[in-house]
Amino acid sequence: MKLLIEGGRRLQGRVRISGAKNSALVLIAASAISGGEVILDNVPKISDVLTQLEIVRAIGGRASWTGENTLCLDWSGPLEGELPYVHAKKLRASNLFLGALAARQKRVKIPLPGGCNIGSRPMDLHLKGFHLLGYQVSMKHGFIEARAGKIEGNRIYLDFPSVGATENIMMAAAGTPGITVIENAAREPEIVDLAGFLNAMGGRVRGAGTDVIKIEGVSEFRGARFSVIPDRIEAGTYLIAAGISGGEVTVENVITRHLQPVIAKLQDVGLDVAAGEDRITVRRRGDLLPTDVKTLPYPGFPTDLQSPMMALLSLARGTSIIVENVFENRFQVADELKRMGAKIRVKGQTAVIEGVERLYGTQVRATDLRAGAALLLAGLAAGGVTEILQAELIARGYEKVVEKLGALGAAVRVAGDESGEPGAKSV
Incomplete structure (x- = not known):
């Protein structure tokens, strides 16, 4: 399955998070x-x-x-x-x-x-x-x-x-x-x-x-x-989507304390975060700032959000470092992001990301679930159209992602769906 994303739209609105x-x-x-x-x-x-x-x-x-x-x-x-x-x-x-x-x-x-x-x-x-x-x-x-x-x-x-x-x-x-x-x-x-x-x-x-x-x-x-508790990884993905698209998104039906390590990193990159008991709003007002990320077992930064954070840091004004301490093959997405114009160097379990001014839409391939989410986020910010191959992997962990992003103003559709409406077909 292929997803097509027309980038450059700021996400705005609210999204209800599914069960974990x-x-x-x-x-x-x-x-x-x-x-x-x-x-x-x-x-x-x-x-x-x-x-x-x-x-x-x-x-x-x-x-x-x-x-x-x-x-x-x-x-x-x-x-x-x-x-x-x-x-x-x-x-x-x-x-x-x-x-x-x-x-x-x-x-x-x-x-x-x-x-x-x-x-x-x-x-x-x-x-x-x-x-x-x-x-x-x-x-x-x-x-x-x-x-x-x-x-x-x-x-x-x-x-x-x-x-x-x-x-x-x-x-x-x-x-x-x-x-x-x-x-x-x-x-x-x-x-x-x-x-x-x-x-x-x-x-x-x-x-x-x-x-x-x-x-x-x-x-x-x-x-x-x-x-079932709300999905903290899905919530984190939509919060990152607000930052990478330059918009403002509120995630609802969340347990905020489960997302504290993510909130801290989003604040480090210069995003405004307003957190209540069961909802969080992220707003981007200016440039993204570089930061360093180390994945660790909870309550550390979750490995499942490392790839989406790499997409976000690809657009930060400066150099960021990510150290992956949980899974050694989590950096497969780096090569796909580089196809979109990102500057990333990987050595062992460390990735160095030099922020670029913009990303460009092209054909990329999801190598795993979270890599697919990262490429989807990159596509939201990229100029032109991004085509994600093996996008069925994204559906392994994200419920109705096309519909939810469409409701926030993104232009995302399944290839072959010619309705022209964002979020027209379920993934």
């Missing part, structure tokens, strides 16, 4: 633990969520939409213990069924997961946690299999605060007898959301949001209704 992709995906998997009916509100209808639902149905669960963003999941029937490769290869979050199915039925076999090619994301910390809980774990022929041995709670230290490992261990430990303590746990808001959901289903989880999480295993779970 990275929370919805883990909650869908975790719902399998319930053994009953779960209703999730504020679930974004994005391609990654739809793929996760394919896995739900393939292993014996039932899923249906009962409202625009309300999802009903029924896990009352028997489940398969093995995930189909054809679905699992499509996204990284398929690996989250490892912890969920372990908690439910004590045996699970999953293919090594797929997803964006943004760098090495090994499963070693996940497997370490399962081994310490008493699971017999093996990895061969492209599959991971975990079988319950003499399982009991344990103290588990993570060498790196991996979000996925923290989530998988939390889910498995929720159904493991005894007390499990995860040290150096990830602190992301999505971890807190998972803890709240597990507790709503009858789990006993404390400390989420800190680096020490304590889980008391329980033997029974129940169905529940729960609402």
Whole structure:
């Protein structure tokens, strides 16, 4: 799929932020633990969520939409213990069924997961946690299999605060007898959301949001209704869009404290930021200023917004430096931005960006989800028309992005849609 962006329009207006992709995906998997009916509100209808639902149905669960963003999941029937490769290869979050199915039925076999090619994301910390809980774990022929041995709670230290490992261990430990303590746990808001959901289903989880999480295993779970938190990455993307287009945008339905590291960097580049409890307005009044960015686990600057920030800093008046500390292949977008006139030098995990006066529309290719978002942002500011190939990757994480940008005044359409109306076709 191709997107066409006619640049040079200042974005103005308000945009409502959808539910968080990275929370919805883990909650869908975790719902399998319930053994009953779960209703999730504020679930974004994005391609990654739809793929996760394919896995739900393939292993014996039932899923249906009962409202625009309300999802009903029924896990009352028997489940398969093995995930189909054809679905699992499509996204990284398929690996989250490892912890969920372990908690439910004590045996699970999953293919090594797929997803964006943004760098090495090994499963070693996940497997370490399962081994310490008493699971017999093996990895061969492209599959991971975990079988319950003499399982009991344990103290588990993570060498790196991996979000996925923290989530998988939390889910498995929720159904493991005894007390499990995860040290150096990830602190992301999505971890807190998972803890709240597990507790709503009858789990006993404390400390989420800190680096020490304590889980008391329980033997029974129940169905529940729960609402997914707003997507802080989508919100950050639209805030950056206001800056790169020279406009003024208000994001609504956000949790402002989740965006503090992003707000700080937007202020560093000279943007006006007015933050309330559930909405943030960004306004650009003058030139963009250079700044330095280091990606870190939460509460540091999120790696998922590094590529969009690179697009913004390409137009700053001076030299900026970005250090990527999470995924080694996050700089693939630099070559595509350079096709648009950006001046970027990459060495190892560091990118040096010399701001240019303007970018130019041309044909570029999205190499991953967040790279696609960055190219979309660059296209908003570029002179002429930008054509983004492999734009379907953007739909993995952004709900109705064409419509939302169109409502803010952008001229974005899917190639082949000749209606002439901004935001005329859904992505």
